[in-house]
Amino acid sequence: MKMVLLTALGVGGATVFGAIIGFLFKKQSHRFSDITLSFAAGIMLAAAILGLILPSLETGSKYGLIITVIGIFAGAICLNLIDKAVPHLHKLAGTDSESHNNQSINKVLLFVLAIAIHNLPEGIASGVGFGSGNTQQAFLIAGGIALQNIPEGMVIIAPMLASGISAKKTFVIALFTGLVEVIGTLIGYFAVSVSAAILPFALSFAGGTMLYIISDEMIPETHSHGCERGATYALLVGFCVMLISDVLLG
Secondary structure (H helix, E strand, C coil), rough: CCCHHHHHHHHHHHHHHHHHHHHCCCCCCCCHHHHHHHHHHHHHHHHHHHHHHHHHHHHHHHHHHHHHHHHHHHHHHHHHHHHHHCCCCCCCCCCCCHHHCCHHHHHHHHHHHHHHHHHHHHHHHHHHHHHHHHHHHHHHHHHHHHHHHHHHHHHHHHHHHHHHCHHHHHHHHHHHHHHHHHHHHHHHHHHHHCCCCHHHHHHHHHHHHHHHHHHHHHHHHHHHCCCCCHHHHHHHHHHHHHHHHCCCHH
């Protein structure tokens, strides 16, 4: 339990770490942001497949394939419903800070709320990994999510500062988005620990949420500023880094 809590704090803390970088480098080039986010997307893609979806198939016995497919779509549909209530991250995340001068504070805060809401299933995915009992895979999943949280934390700073929110309040809000991930991690861990029967579905559900975030939020953002080729290779590098880590540690 101590390890789970420390990992949860680490995953959530990655968002705060990214926010600190955002304070230091308020004006980041699109190329840097896109490459970083693409690399993180590759890490998350490998983590979703290797750490969540394949273990779901393995633990689901003779119904593993059906449970896994249903779980993946359930996770994706869940986030799709959330997206109907909150804005897509890629609509605001990649714009220059200057373009936010005419944005209302409410719109910027809605954008931050979107990130916070999307952090919840990411945290659950991390927690489910630990609940499965496979500590190695759990760390790979948590590591991939934490890496993705760094650029995510970076992009929320400039919009809030440009909209007139004080630096202190901006940091508190960034801290809140990270806390949501900590809560999600604990929810995922306890849910699977209470009932091992839901493990295959929980794993695939978490995998589905991650695949949805990668496809619907991260890739569109990284391919919207003319750096498609670099972003694609960065994603492949991230995927291979996680794949190599999984094989070497396995």
